[in-house]
Amino acid sequence: VDFLQSLPKAELHAHLNGSIPLQTLVDLAHERPTVPVDTTDEIAEKIAILRSGLTLDGILDFFPLFRAIYPLTSTPSALSRITRDVLDSFLKAQSVPPAGFTYAPVPECTYIELRTTPRATAHMSRHTYLTTVLDEVEKFSADQAALIVSIDRRMSEADAKECVDLAITLRAAGRRVVGLDLCGDPEKGDVVTFEKHFKRGKDAGLGVTLHIAEAKASTTAESLALLGWRPDRLGHATFLSDEHKALFFADPCIEICLTSNFITKTVQSLESHHIRYYLANDHPIAICVRVESRFILSRCAEIGAVDTDDTLPFRTTLLGEYAQLLAKPPLGLGLRHEQVRRIAAMSMEARFK
Numbered sequence: 403v404d405f406l407q408s409l410p411k412a413e414l415h416a417h418l419n420g421s422i423p424l425q426t427l428v429d430l431a432h433e434r435p436t437v438p439v440d441t442t443d444e445i446a447e448k449i450a451i452l453r454s455g456l457t458l459d460g461i462l463d464f465f466p467l468f469r470a471i472y473p474l475t476s477t478p479s480a481l482s483r484i485t486r487d488v489l490d491s492f493l494k495a496q497s498v499p500p501a502g503f504t505y506a507p508v509p510e511c512t513y514i515e516l517r518t519t520p521r522a523t524a525h526m527s528r529h530t531y532l533t534t535v536l537d538e539v540e541k542f543s544a545d546q547a548a549l550i551v552s553i554d555r556r557m558s559e560a561d562a563k564e565c566v567d568l569a570i571t572l573r574a575a576g577r578r579v580v581g582l583d584l585c586g587d588p589e590k591g592d593v594v595t596f597e598k599h600f601k602r603g604k605d606a607g608l609g610v611t612l613h614i615a616e617a618k619a620s621t622t623a624e625s626l627a628l629l630g631w632r633p634d635r636l637g638h639a640t641f642l643s644d645e646h647k648a649l650f651f652a653d654p655c656i657e658i659c660l661t662s663n664f665i666t667k668t669v670q671s672l673e674s675h676h677i678r679y680y681l682a683n684d685h686p687i688a689i690c691v692r693v694e695s696r697f698i699l700s701r702c703a704e705i706g707a708v709d710t711d712d713t714l715p716f717r718t719t720l721l722g723e724y725a726q727l728l729a730k731p732p733l734g735l736g737l738r739h740e741q742v743r744r745i746a747a748m749s750m751e752a753r754f755k
């Protein structure tokens with residue numbers, strides 16, 4: 403553990419609204435009497451579902467969760483608060499070790515690129531959304547935190563354009579926007595119309611990361627088209643074929659979320675995980691905790707669905723994801739210390755500027 407803690411590492415795949423500590427979410431639900439009752443009921447129902455087991459039926463089960471969270475984070479003050487709490491949860495040592503573990507708490511990572519989709523709500527414009535998040539991000543040094551603007555696949559082209567315009571303008575004004583992300587339900591939207599806007603972002607110096615090939619069914623011609631955008635990084639890339647990989651331009655770093663892949667059942671085992679291909683080919687990767695796995699596992703640990711002496715609570719942190727690299731099979735990949743050191747260094751190298 404000392405070794406893993408000592409490694410400088412970057413968390414590059416944290417979705418803001420998916421990373422909110424549970425207590426913050428509960429507090430917000432209590433503080434917002436204006437939130438319709440059925441919304442809090444919906445949250446309770448989702449929590450009950452999550453409590454009942456560690457896995458979801460599949461990756462598409464994630465997306466309805468956000469419909470329950472968004473009404474709670476639709477004001478500037480709630481948005482400031484969640485951004486603060488999420489950044490603190492990654493960058494400040496505040497957690498106590500799980501029962502049975504004796505390691506001293508340290509920050510989860512050295513650096514985080516937080517990503518979020520700017521939402522216009524009844525209380526704020528997309529511009530206000532982004533400046534509110536940036537105000538919190540910029541309380542940390544540039545060596546610690548930066549922001550990626552996410553474009554949801556369900557957006558219209560006009561909305562995607564507005565988000566990219568904002569990212570470019572804010573960056574030009576000296577705000578700490580470092581990249582663009584394509585996210586959202588992989589079965590929704592027609593992303594081809596977004597290409598020119600991502601290209602404009604790239605030309606303006608923004609890094610580009612794309613969720614790609616997350617679900618088997620959505621890994622078709624679209625993946626080939628997305629690779630043509632020359633992304634700097636790829637999220638998940640679980641089902642990319644050899645044909646896709648042959649099209650890699652300048653070896654995009656793959657953001658790997660081990661635990662999340664198992665929870666969403668997109669990968670069945672460490673033996674069959676696509677990380678093995680990238681390790682074998684010395685291809686850049688970044689290990690990321692991926693929010694919702696943190697979210698779900700911490701809930702399970704909290705209500706005792708997981709034995710706290712188990713390794714599972716350990717896996718709710720970035721440290722835990724790295725522990726799976728080092729642990730001997732079948733618990734982990736059994737990599738050597740120098741390999742894990744190299745992987746952590748790759749995450750730092752893949753940061754957007």
Ligand code: 5GP
Binds near residue numbers: 586587613616
């Ligand atoms: P937000 O951008 O609102 O801060 O974070 C939540 C959003 O991130 C979700 O609405 C969804 O669009 C996106 N997101 C979270 N997890 C995933 C994922 O596993 N795959 C994809 N494609 N998008 C995700």
